[in-house]
Amino acid sequence: MMVPSSANTSLKIACSSCNLREICLPVDLSGNEMARLDELSNHKHRFAAGDYLYRIGDQFKSLHAIRSGSFKTRVLQADGREQVTGFLMAGEIIGLDAISTDLHTCEAVAMENSEVCELPFAKLEVLSREIPSLQRHLHKIMSREIVRDQGIMLLLGSMRAEERLAAFLLNLSQRNAAHGLSATQLKLRMSRLEIGSYLGLKLETVSRAFSHFQEDGLLVVKARAVELIDLPRLRTLVGKS
Amino acid sequence: MMVPSSANTSLKIACSSCNLREICLPVDLSGNEMARLDELSNHKHRFAAGDYLYRIGDQFKSLHAIRSGSFKTRVLQADGREQVTGFLMAGEIIGLDAISTDLHTCEAVAMENSEVCELPFAKLEVLSREIPSLQRHLHKIMSREIVRDQGIMLLLGSMRAEERLAAFLLNLSQRNAAHGLSATQLKLRMSRLEIGSYLGLKLETVSRAFSHFQEDGLLVVKARAVELIDLPRLRTLVGKS
DNA sequence: AGCAGGTCTTGATATATGTCAAAATGCGCG
DNA sequence: CGCGCATTTTGACATATATCAAGACCTGCT
Numbered sequence: 212m213m214v215p216s217s218a219n220t221s222l223k224i225a226c227s228s229c230n231l232r233e234i235c236l237p238v239d240l241s242g243n244e245m246a247r248l249d250e251l252s253n254h255k256h257r258f259a260a261g262d263y264l265y266r267i268g269d270q271f272k273s274l275h276a277i278r279s280g281s282f283k284t285r286v287l288q289a290d291g292r293e294q295v296t297g298f299l300m301a302g303e304i305i306g307l308d309a310i311s312t313d314l315h316t317c318e319a320v321a322m323e324n325s326e327v328c329e330l331p332f333a334k335l336e337v338l339s340r341e342i343p344s345l346q347r348h349l350h351k352i353m354s355r356e357i358v359r360d361q362g363i364m365l366l367l368g369s370m371r372a373e374e375r376l377a378a379f380l381l382n383l384s385q386r387n388a389a390h391g392l393s394a395t396q397l398k399l400r401m402s403r404l405e406i407g408s409y410l411g412l413k414l415e416t417v418s419r420a421f422s423h424f425q426e427d428g429l430l431v432v433k434a435r436a437v438e439l440i441d442l443p444r445l446r447t448l449v450g451k452s
Numbered sequence: 453m454m455v456p457s458s459a460n461t462s463l464k465i466a467c468s469s470c471n472l473r474e475i476c477l478p479v480d481l482s483g484n485e486m487a488r489l490d491e492l493s494n495h496k497h498r499f500a501a502g503d504y505l506y507r508i509g510d511q512f513k514s515l516h517a518i519r520s521g522s523f524k525t526r527v528l529q530a531d532g533r534e535q536v537t538g539f540l541m542a543g544e545i546i547g548l549d550a551i552s553t554d555l556h557t558c559e560a561v562a563m564e565n566s567e568v569c570e571l572p573f574a575k576l577e578v579l580s581r582e583i584p585s586l587q588r589h590l591h592k593i594m595s596r597e598i599v600r601d602q603g604i605m606l607l608l609g610s611m612r613a614e615e616r617l618a619a620f621l622l623n624l625s626q627r628n629a630a631h632g633l634s635a636t637q638l639k640l641r642m643s644r645l646e647i648g649s650y651l652g653l654k655l656e657t658v659s660r661a662f663s664h665f666q667e668d669g670l671l672v673v674k675a676r677a678v679e680l681i682d683l684p685r686l687r688t689l690v691g692k693s
Numbered sequence: 694a695g696c697a698g699g700t701c702t703t704g705a706t707a708t709a710t711g712t713c714a715a716a717a718t719g720c721g722c723g
Numbered sequence: 724c725g726c727g728c729a730t731t732t733t734g735a736c737a738t739a740t741a742t743c744a745a746g747a748c749c750t751g752c753t
Contacts, residue, residue, distance in 0.1 A: 286606050290691045294606040308602060310595035317602060336588065340581045347577065353594040354551035360601035361549060361558060365527050365535040367608035368652035372710070403731065411609035413711055418732055434719060434731070450531045613740070644701065654741055659702055675701070675749065 225249045226328075234302030234389070235276050238344045248345070251338055252276070252328040258321035264305065266318045271309035273329045277301050280325020281400050284308075285408070286317045295409040297359075298322070298401060300386060304330075307356050322400045367411045370450070375410040376420040377448040380430070384439055395442070399435040466490045467569075475543030475630070476517050479585045489586070492579055493517065493569040499562035505546065507559045512550035514570045518542050521566020522641050525549075526649070527558045536650040538600075539563070539642060541627060545571075548597050563641045608652045611691070616651040617661040618689040621671070625680055636683070640676040 226232060227245045240248060255278060258264060264275060264282060277299055284297045284305065296317055299305050309315040310332065339346035366375050380397070388394040399406075403414040410417065421432045429445055431438045439445065467473060468486045481489060496519060499505060505516060505523060518540055525538045525546065537558055540546050550556040551573065580587035607616050621638070629635040640647075644655040651658065662673045670686055672679045680686065 286602050288606065288610070288691045292610045292691065294602075294609045296602050296605050307595055308599050310591050311599050316599050336584070336591070340584065340587060343577070343581065346581060350551050350577070350590075350594070353591070353598070354548055357594070357597050357601065358549050358552050358557050360598065360605065361527050361535075361537050364537050364601065364604055364608060365529065365533075367605060368535045368649070369529070369533045402729095408609070414731080415712080415733085416710060418730095419710095422732070450529045450533065643699095655701080656703085656742080657740060659700095660740095663702070 226252055229278070229328075231276075231278065231302045235304070236345070236348060238342070238348045240342065240344065244342050244345075247338060247342070251334050252330050254329045256327050256329060258325045258327070260321055260323050262321045264319040264321065264327065265309075265315045267315055269309075269315045271306065271313045271315055271332070273331045274304055274306045274335065275327040275329055277303050277305060278326040278328055281322045282319045282325060283322055283401065283405060284317045284319045293408060294411075295401075295405055296363075298383075298405075298409065301390065304352055307353055372410075372412055372416050373420045373423065374449050375412065376406075376417060376424070377429075377445045379406065379410060380437065380439060381442070381445055381449065384442070395439045397437040397439065399437060467493055470519070470569075472517075472519065472543045476545070477586070477589060479583070479589045481583065481585065485583050485586075488579060488583070492575050493571050495570045497568050497570060499523075499566045499568070501562055501564050503562045505560035505562065505568065506550075506556045508556055510550075510556045512547065512554045512556055512573070514572045515545055515547045515576065516568040516570055518544050518546060519567040519569055522563045523560045523566060524563055524642060524646060525558045525560045534649060535652075536642075536646055537604075539624075539646075539650065542631065545593055548594055613651075613653055613657050614661045614664065615690050616653065617647075617658060617665070618670075618686045620647065620651060621678065621680060622683070622686055622690065625683070636680045638678040638680065640678060 226236060226248045229235065236248070238248075256275075258280070265271075267287060279301050281298060281300045282305060283295050284299065285293050285295045287293050299319075305319055305327070306315070308317050335349065339349050366378055370378065383397055383399075384394045387397060401409075403417045406412075407414040407417045412420075421430075421437075424430050424445075425432050429439070429441045429448075431440060467477060467489045470476065477489070479489075497516075499521070508528060520542055522539060522541045523546060524536050525540065526534050526536045528534050540560075546560055546568070547556070549558050576590065580590050607619055611619065624638055624640075625635045628638060642650075644658045647653075648655040648658045653661075662671075662678075665671050665686075666673050670680070670682045670689075672681060
């Protein structure tokens with residue numbers, strides 16, 4: 212794994228006292244089990260915007276829980292084309308793809324200054340054998356990722372450009388709200404190019420869709436600051452009508 | 453779960469004597485552990501073409517291993533649009549999406565007469581706590597599904613029609629070969645409409661791509677019988693150039 | 694074997710999105 | 724604070740794929 216020098220500051224930090232506990236690993240544990248969980252993740256790493264958390268082909272050793280900031284993941288084709296496969300934020304677990312072959316199959320790049328907790332996977336497996344609720348939770352995290360991916364396939368395979376953007380914005384809104392942030396005031400961490408890659412569109416198409424939404428009074432957009440004005444109509448747009 | 457009457461024939465069957473063992477659950481087990489695994493999957497169910505293995509919203513209790521035949525999985529949008537998310541064949545595990553919420557988020561339909569082994573998930577979790585290599589394998593199966601989904605996102609998000617079809621055919625070819633079948637003689641189980649849904653294309657586009665490939669000497673197609681003539685050139689088409 | 698219904702192919706045309714280009718805007722850095 | 728570069732917006736045009744439509748082809752059933 213590529214860990215830039217700025218990331219060498221590693222701090223001991225306890226899951227039991229983490230304010231993301233309810234989002235990240237919300238398992239119901241006894242005091243003793245919680246103490247064992249604290250042994251699991253003993254290191255926190257820092258990343259600056261543009262730093263790689265891991266690259267394609269890197270050896271897999273640990274999952275990572277995002278403590279602050281955000282990352283994008285992407286896969287590459289031999290001819291250089293890339294596809295952004297996800298935008299991850301605080302409380303989310305990153306690196307599940309690599310369990311399959313012990314090698315990372317996508318790469319993860321910080322989109323801003325970010326911190327992650329390292330979760331050594333071998334330890335996590337031992338612990339989840341001993342703590343059924345942790346085992347259950349690990350399974351749910353992986354399954355949730357599969358469900359998320361299915362949703363993106365639906366989006367890429369059968370939605371039109373504006374439907375895709377609406378779905379994307381509603382998803383961001385919902386995740387923002389889940390963190391106690393505004394459901395309507397969004398600060399985009401990613402460029403039009405990156406949004407386009409994620410949604411299978413060109414950046415110009417993304418930009419035009421934003422402009423069109425604004426003309427229609429669905430939102431107000433100023434570069435990366437977006438205010439969602441009409442959530443219900445955005446929802447009908449994505450076919451949940 | 454919806455189990456049609458024809459499926460009520462359930463047979464006791466042992467993993468230890470199953471000829472798909474190397475594909476399905478290739479874990480390295482002691483004799484004692486193998487005996488325990490045999491307790492896991494005690495029932496086999498039959499399905500005819502068009503039967504549902506499960507529907508969206510069904511309660512989740514078991515994963516299923518496909519013993520023979522094939523299934524398609526699909527997700528639906530409220531307005532009726534559908535997206536085929538996968539074509540599964542013998543040895544593959546189906547139902548991983550439902551672990552997340554204990555409800556199925558996609559539906560699975562048999563594409564021909566098929567048999568599945570039921571794997572009660574609660575038992576699987578107990579067993580995988582006791583048998584580390586089984587735990588590891590379960591994790592790998594789930595991660596592999598995530599990797600597969602990433603590949604489809606890449607396909608849907610950044611490949612053109614003919615590249616998508618080439619990638620699809622090469623994937624079928626490879627899986628056929630993994631089962632000891634021909635890598636070049638393919639008998640498609642799915643219609644052009646279903647292929648189109650999977651690849652984010654209309655059936656006419658799929659049909660035209662087939663015709664074009666045939667004109668170019670890449671393959672010979674006659675309805676659902678496809679013979680791949682030029683595998684290397686098909687590979688260059690999907691951008692592995 | 695022959696018919697019927699579904700599936701597949703092919704053609705003509707429409708359209709959503711991509712491409713190319715230029716101007717406007719925002720933002721980090723000195 | 725303002726310069727300069729990257730990002731975003733907008734326009735004109737190109738094109739890949741969708742749509743609509745007709746005919747051909749399988750395949751299963753009587």
